[in-house]
Amino acid sequence: MNPREDNVWIPDDTYYCKLIGRLVDTMAGKSPGPFPNCDWRFNEFPNPAAHALHVTCVELMALAVPGKDVGNALLNVVLKSQPLVPRENITAWMNAIGLVITALPEPYWIVLHDRIVSVMGSPALTSETEWAGYPFALLDFTACHQSYSEMNCSYVLALAHAVWHHSSIGQLSLIPKFLSETLKPVVQTEFQLLYVYHLVGPFLQRFQQERTRCMLEIGVAFYEMLQAVDQHCQHLSYMDPICDFLYHIKYMYTGDSVKEQVEKIIMTLRPAMKLRLRFITHSSKIETSSAAATVASTSSSSTPQPPTSSLSSSSAVASPSSAQHAHTPI
Template sequence: MIAKYPEYTYQECISSYGKPPTIIPQTHMPFYYGSLIDRLLPITDYIICRALELPLVDTACQRLIQSLAPLYKYHPTPLTFTYTVLYYLNDHMKKPLSKTFVLTMRRHVEDMHLTEAFEKYNHQRDSLESLFIELVDRIALSLDFVLSPPPFVAQDWKTAEFSPGAQTIYLACIEIMASPHPPEAIVSAMINMLMVKPQQRPYNVINILALLLTALPDVYGNVLHDEFIAVVDRSLAKNHTFEEIVFDTFEEAQLLHLTSRPLIINALSQAYWTHCKWITLEKFTCDLAPKILDRVQTENDLWYALRLLVPLLQRCYEWPKEKTRHLTESLEVVRTIIDRIAYLTSIGIDIVHSDELCDLLYHFKYVFVGDYLRNNAEATFAGFPKKMRDRLRFYATQSDRKTDEKKMGPETWKRRLAELYACSWYWGDISWKWAEKLLLLCPEGYFLVRDSRSDSHLFTVSYHLDGKVYHSRVSTFGTLAHLGDRRPLHCSESVVELIQHVVEQSQRGEHDMLMHRRGAEAEASKMQLSRPLGRLELLPSLQYLCRLKIRQKCPPAAISSLRLPPNLLAYVTHTKYLIPDLEASEQVLKIRAENGLWPVS
C-alpha cells in the first residue's frame, strides 16, 4: 500500500517538481504524517455502533469490541465517542454489554478515569446515594481547584479532550448510562442524596445534579417529572406552610438538615429545567406544564406547581433571540393557570392567599401576556370569589374596554408566525452587519426581514437603496403591523401582508418615507422594496435543507425525541435553524455580482 501510494515530505515534493528548495534543510520541521489508524477509526466507529445496535449475540459483540478497542488509544475524541454511543443506544443496549463496552474502552483510553465502585463492583456494593455523593464530589473538585487538577481528569490541558469539569461530568454520565440500575432508581438516589447528607454548598450540589440530568438521555428527566407529578397527586405539600413552599428557604433548610422530599424535588426540577436546552423547555411548556396543572386539587398544590412554573415562564419569555417562538407557549401556560384557579374556586376551595394570587395574575399581564388573554380572563374572573373580583377589577382598564381594536389571540399569533417562517426572505436572527454584507452585493431594491435586536420591536426590514443598506423596524400595535411611527399611512394585519404591500407599492414606482434611524448616517429619504433576497435562492447545503424540512414537519415537542445522535440532534434543534451558511451565501452573491447573474424580474 505504501509502495503504491508513497507519502513524501515537503522537500521531496519540491524536488520531484524540479524546483529549488525554499527552506533550510537543517532547520526544517517535517509535518505530521497521515496514519493508517486515523483512516481506520471512522470505519471502526461505524462498525461498533452498528454491531451494538443490531440484535447480535453478546459474545460476538464483545469479541468485536475487544478486537477493535486497542485502536481507540489513538482516537482523537474517545470520551465523546463512548458517551455518544451510550446516549444514542440507551434503549437498545443491554446493561451487561454496556458495562463490557465501557470497561474495554477504559483499558485503552488513558484519560477515562472511572470510579472504583463501577470498575470493580458495578455499582452493587454500596448504596446509590453514596455513589452520587462520590460523583458530585468529583465534579465539584474538578470545577474548583487552585493549581493542579485532581488525578481523575486529564493533567495536560493542551491535549485534553475536555476541560476538567466537562470531562468529569461526561465520565459520570458514562458510568450512569452503563450502570445496571434503571433510571427510576438513579433519579430517586439523586433526591435521597440531598436528604441524607447535609450540604455546605447546597446550590452547587443541586446544580451539579441538574447538569448531570441534562447530559443524560431524556428518560431520566422524564422520571424526575414523574416524581414531581407524584407529589401533586398525593398532595404531599399539604403539610407545608405557604412561606415554606413559595419563599426560597432551601439553602437554610439544607444547612440545618431540615429538608423535605417535596421541596427537594421542586428545587431539583427547577434547576433541571433551568439548565436544559430550549427544545426540552419547549416540550415542558407545551405538554408537561398543563399535565401538572390538571392534577392540582388544593391551594398548596397550586402554589407548589407555581413555584416551578413561574420562573420557567420568565425564562421562556426572555430566551435570547427566541422571544417570538416562546411567547405563544407562555400564553397557553398562563391561560391554563387562570383556568385552574377558576376550577379550584368552583369546587369550593377557599383561597387563603388570594391577594398574593391576584398580584401574580397582574404580574402575568404586565410581564408576559398583556391584553392577549383579556377577554378569556375577564370571563373566567366572573366565577372568582367577590374578594378576588374586587382585587382584579383593574385587570382591564376603562380605556381598554372602550378601544375598538381587536386583540390578537394566541392561535392567530401562531398562524401569522408560521406564515412568516414559511417566507424565504425571512432570515431569522442574523445581525445587521451580515444583512449589510449580503445586501450590498445585490442590486438596489433587494431586501430581507430579520429579527430585531430592539426590546420593543420583533422584526426589522433591511434593504439596499442608494448604495447603502437601511434598517427599518416593524412596529406592532394591537393586531396591526406597520413601518414608521404609531400613525402610519398604511397598516397590515401581519408582517407578510405588510411586506407584500410595500413591494407592490415599490413596483408601481411609489416610495414610502418611513424609517427608524440607527444613526445620522442611516437616515433614509425613501423606502423601496422591489425584490426579496431569499434564503433558498443561494444554493444552501443539503444538510441545511433537511434540517429545515424536519423543523417544518415535526411538532416542536416531538423533535427532542427523534432517534438521532446527540451531535446531529443538536444541529437539528439549533435555535438559528432558519439561517443558512452565511459565508457560503456571501460567496454565491459575489459570483453573481461579478458575472451579473441576477434573476430577471
C-alpha cells in the same frame, strides 16, 4: 448464554453519590483533582469540569440499568439522606445533578416530573388547613435548610430549579404540556397552586425570550388552575399574593395576548377574586361595583357589626385603595 449476563451488577446509592461527588470536586478545583491536569488548549475538552461531565454521562449510559432507574437514583442523591453528601455543600451537589441529568437523554431526566407529581399529592400540599408557618417561608429552601426545618417539597422545588436551569429550551418546552395535562388535574388546594407558581415562576423570562408560545400556554394554565382551586376551596387565604403574581405575568410577559381566554375564566371566579382581577379583564364599573357590593354583603352577614362599622367596612371594600395589593414575593 453468556455467563456475564447472569450476574448483572446493579449499583447502589453509594455508587451514585461517589460519581456526583467526583464531579463536584472537579468543578470546585479540588487538588489533587480526580482527573489529571493537562494542557487543555489542544484537548478535546476545554477544562477539567467538561471532561468530568462527559465521562460521568458515558459511564451512566453504559450501566445495565434502565434510564428511568438511573434518573431516580441521581435524584435520590440529594432527596434521600445520604451520609456522603455534605450538608453545607448541598447546592453544589444539586447543581452537579442538574448538569448531569440534563446532558443525558430524555428517559433519564423526565423522572423529575414524576417526583413533582408525587410531591403535589403529599399531605403537606393537599391539606386545606393552614400550615404552621408562613407558606412562602416554608418554600424557601435556603432558609429551611440552614435551620434544619426543610421539607421534601422544598427539596424537590430546589432540585427542579437546578435541573431546569441547565435544561435546553427544547427540554423546557415540555413544561406547558406537563402543566396542562399532568398538574392541572391534580391542583385543588391553595398550597398546591402556590407551589406550582413557585416551580415555574423563575423561568417565565426565558420562555418569553425563547418560546413565546409556551409563555402564553403557561399563562392560561395558571388561570385554569386558579379556577379549579376557587371551585374546590371554600376559603382562600392568599388571594392578594396570587393576584400580584398574575398581574406581574400580564404586565411583564403576556400583555393582552391571552385576554380572551383569561376573561372567560375570571368571570367564573368568586366575587372577591374578580374584584381583585378587574384590571386584567377591564370589567365595566357596573360589574366592579356589583362585585364589591357582594363582597361587602357577604362580610357583613358573616360577622354581625353595628350599622356604622358595617357601612365603613363596605365602603373600604369598594374604595380603590383597598384594591392595592401588598407586593408579597411569590
